[in-house]
Amino acid sequence: MQKKILVINTGGTIAMSVDESEGVKPLEDHAVEKILPFLDRYADVTMINHINLPSPHITPAIMNELRLFIQHELSQHGYDGVVVTHGTDTLEETAYFLDLTLPVTVPVVVTGAMRSSNELGADGPVNLISSVRTAADPQSRNKGVLVVFNDEIHAARHVTKTHTSNVATFQSPQYGPIGTISKKSVSYHHAPLVREYYPIASAQADVPLLKAVSGMDPRWLGFLLEQPVDGLVLEAFGLGNLPPAIVPVLQELLDKKIPIVLVSRCYNGQVQDVYDYAGGGRQLKEMGVLFSNGLNGQKARLKLMVALQQTRDFQELQQLFEQ
Structure with a gap:
C-alpha cells in the first residue's frame, strides 16, 4: 500500500x-x-x-x-x-x-x-x-x-x-x-543525536543579527539601546571574539536584560571562551554573553526567538544553546 x-x-x-x-x-x-x-x-x-x-x-x-x-x-x-x-x-x-x-x-x-x-x-x-x-x-x-x-x-x-x-x-x-x-x-548513514522541540504560540520576538567586522564602530550598535529589541545575535570573529570598542555597548544591553547570543562568522566549528583579552571570548562569557553550539547566525536568531517564549533567564538560555 x-x-x-x-x-x-x-x-x-x-x-x-x-x-x-x-x-x-x-x-x-x-x-x-x-x-x-x-x-x-x-x-x-x-x-x-x-x-x-x-x-x-x-x-x-x-x-x-x-x-x-x-x-x-x-x-x-x-x-x-x-x-x-x-x-x-x-x-x-x-x-x-x-x-x-x-x-x-x-x-x-x-x-x-x-x-x-x-x-x-x-x-x-x-x-x-x-x-x-x-x-x-x-x-x-x-x-x-x-x-x-x-x-x-x-x-x-x-x-x-x-x-x-x-x-x-x-x-x-x-x-x-x-x-x-x-x-x-x-x-x-547517520542521524542527528539531539532533537529539540519548543512549544510556541507565535514568532513575534524582535531579534536582530549583526556581523562583526574589523574596526567596528560602537555607534553601529548604539541605536539598539533605544529600540525595544528582545535579544541580539552577533556573528563574531573566529572562536568567538569581538572588537573591543563595541564591548561597552554590549554591556549596556546586558544590563538592560537583553540576551546576546554569540556565534562565529566561520562556517565550521563553534565559539568558545578561550581568548583572554579585551573583546576576547573569555571576557564576553564572564559578562554574560550566551555562546551557541555551532549554529550559524540566521539559525541562532530563530532559536533565540523560539527560546525566549520558554524563558528569559540567562542561565536557562545558555543551557538551551549548549544543546
Missing part, C-alpha cells in the same frame, strides 16, 4: 519561470502541479498550493503559519509524510524553524530548486521526486525536519546554502549529508 504524502507549495524558484527578458518570476500559480503525475509511482500524493512567495518575502510569522497548517493537515488527514517546496534563499531558516517547533514524528522534508521550471536542466522535478521518496521511506521517521537537494538528505540544523546558483548549493559544513538518494533506494 502506498504511503500518503502531502506536498505543500509555498513558492520560490521551483514555482517560477523565465520570461522573454530572462527575468525569473512567478508567472503561473500551478507550476509545481505539472510534476504531480511523476510522483504517483512513489506515493499517494496530495498537493496543496498554500502560498506563492519568493523566499525573501518569507517571515518568521509566515513560518509559524506554515507550522500550524502542517499540524492541522496531519491531525485531520493522517498523512505518512510531508514535503514543503520553498524558495532557496531562506529555505534553511524555514526548515530549522519547523525542526524546532513541529511536535511530529512523521518525516517532514523541505526542498526547492535553483533553476526555474522552464530552464534547461531544471532541478525542481527531480528534487521533488527525491523528497517524496524520502518522506515515504520509513527510515525517515524521527530524524527531525530534513532538506533534500541534489540527491542528498541533510538535517535542518546543519544545512546551509553555500552557492548563489549551483544546484549543489545545500551543504552541511563539518557534518555532511545524513543520507543519499539513488535510483533504487533512500539510504541513511
